[in-house]
Amino acid sequence: MARVKRGNVARKRRNKILRLARGFRGGNGKLFRTANQRVMKALCNAYRDRRRRKRDFRRLWIARINAAARLNGLSYSKFMGGLKKSDVRINRKMLAQLAVSDPKTFTNIVVNSKS
Numbered sequence: 001m002a003r004v005k006r007g008n009v010a011r012k013r014r015n016k017i018l019r020l021a022r023g024f025r026g027g028n029g030k031l032f033r034t035a036n037q038r039v040m041k042a043l044c045n046a047y048r049d050r051r052r053r054k055r056d057f058r059r060l061w062i063a064r065i066n067a068a069a070r071l072n073g074l075s076y077s078k079f080m081g082g083l084k085k086s087d088v089r090i091n092r093k094m095l096a097q098l099a100v101s102d103p104k105t106f107t108n109i110v111v112n113s114k115s
Contacts, residue, residue, distance in 0.1 A: 017035055017039050018030075018032065018035055020035075020039045021035035021038055021039050024038050058092065060096070061092040061093055061095070061096035062076065062092060062096075064096040064099050065079070065080075065092060065095050065096050065099055067099070068099035068103065068106055069099075069110060071103075072106075072107055072111075073110075074110060074113070074114070079110060079113055082112075082114055083113045085113075086112055086113055086115065088112060088113065090109070095109070
């Protein structure tokens with residue numbers, strides 16, 4: 001049986017991992033074994049956090065809407081219930097943006113949801 005050296009294949013595989021680990025601190029970006037562990041962990045975290053980001057933004061929007069609604073004398077749940085009843089279809093992202101950048105318009109929406 002002939003000897004197989006795998007020189008090119010192994011180097012390419014290692015370099016691919018080391019490229020992904022570029023910028024990591026210390027040996028985590030230079031040494032293959034630790035870089036491999038860090039890259040695997042980083043990819044797991046990235047996968048998980050792509051889903052978590054959506055939750056985090058929704059929580060932020062809800063907190064902003066709640067704060068602005070309370071300034072206008074309503075709780076978040078009463079405000080959102082009023083929007084549903086008055087058939088105002090604005091998503092939470094837009095409501096939060098209005099609450100931050102245009103409080104007068106947000107106040108008009110709150111008045112609409114009360115009636």
